[in-house]
Amino acid sequence: MMTKSDIPTPALVVDLPTMERNIRLMSDYFASRACKLRPHFKAHKTPEIARRQIAAGSCTGLTCATIGEAEVAATVSNDILIANEIVDADKCRRAAALAQKVGVTVAIDSVAGLEQLSRAATEAGVTLGVLVDLNVGQNRCGVAPGEEAVALGKRARTMPGLKLRGVMGYEGHAVGIHHRAEREAAVRRSMNQLSSTAKMFAEAGLPTELVSGGGTGSYDISSEVERINEIQAGSYALMDSDYGSLDTPFQQALFVLGTVVSRPVPERCVIDAGHKACTKDHGNPSVKGMKDATVLALNDEHAIIAIPPASQVRVGDRLALVPSHIDPTMNLHDVVYALDGDNVVGVWPIAARGYGRG
Structure with missing residues (x-):
């Protein structure tokens, strides 16, 4: 041997018993909760690890960062969320092609993105799920929480080939705050914006099937916020010194x-x-x-x-x-x-x- x-x-090496313990801990945390886990494939990009995460239970599917990741992740999961915007016509066509095999949902924050996805989906004869992506404080992608998000959701609902599934927002600016009380306050400020927008979606008759966010540094905070129903944590399986300095x-x-x-x-x-x-x-x-x-x-x-x-x-x-x-x-x-x-x-x-x- x-x-x-x-x-x-x-070489990269993984301590298998420790990884399996980490996976089991996270799965057990979500086992009795309404909020579930959608592990982020980008953390490890490795199908064998994803298989073990899904087999442990409490998972709704996998989160991916790119269409390339999604195409690989689809070999081990039938429910894929691409939690970043894709607007390139070829990538949208690839997402539509993938949707012929598994469920695919894509983050959107623009009408231009909706139009590209709609065109690709209708040409392929499939339905792509979409989540309205909110800027909850990271100041990367995402529309403003509230009315702007609702307006984009209403537009999404009218687009052929697309199925609006809800909203998402990532509090990446807050997940690494070392002081627990400060991290919890920052995470809750962000997730409350996601939650309140989900409430506005529901009041407007828009779907809130998925209200998605969170990470390894915030999973036990974000999952306690009302209406949040899935967490996109990924690093927990393997960990690094950055997350290792937190109280997880x-x-x-x-x-x-x-x-x-x-x-x-x-x-x-x-x-x-x-x-x-x-x-x-x-x-x-x-x-x-x-x-x-x-x-x-x-x-x-x-x-x-x-x-x-x-x-x-x-x-x-x-x-x-x-x-x-x-x-x-x-x-x-x-x-x-x-x-x-x-x-x-x-x-x-x-x-x-x-x-x-x-």
């Missing part, structure tokens, strides 16, 4: 494995895992199990790590980095090695990585 020492570095019950399961290729001086070592193997957009990674080690820099192919001069680290040893942001780190690799202890029990394709599919 292949073991950890046989894995060519740099999930444990770190994903690591970037590297080999010590140099120890030029006692207080420094170098491993063969740089920023081509581990992103640093949320800060440098940390080193698993070495609180006295600090990643000083990530170069293309190397991580330069400060260590105590008395450390027993030797050339040829394996060290594991804890990424600060899993989504883009997963996107750098073709496969992830599943570990149970030191044994490799699976080599899983990260099938939706990259932009070859859009």
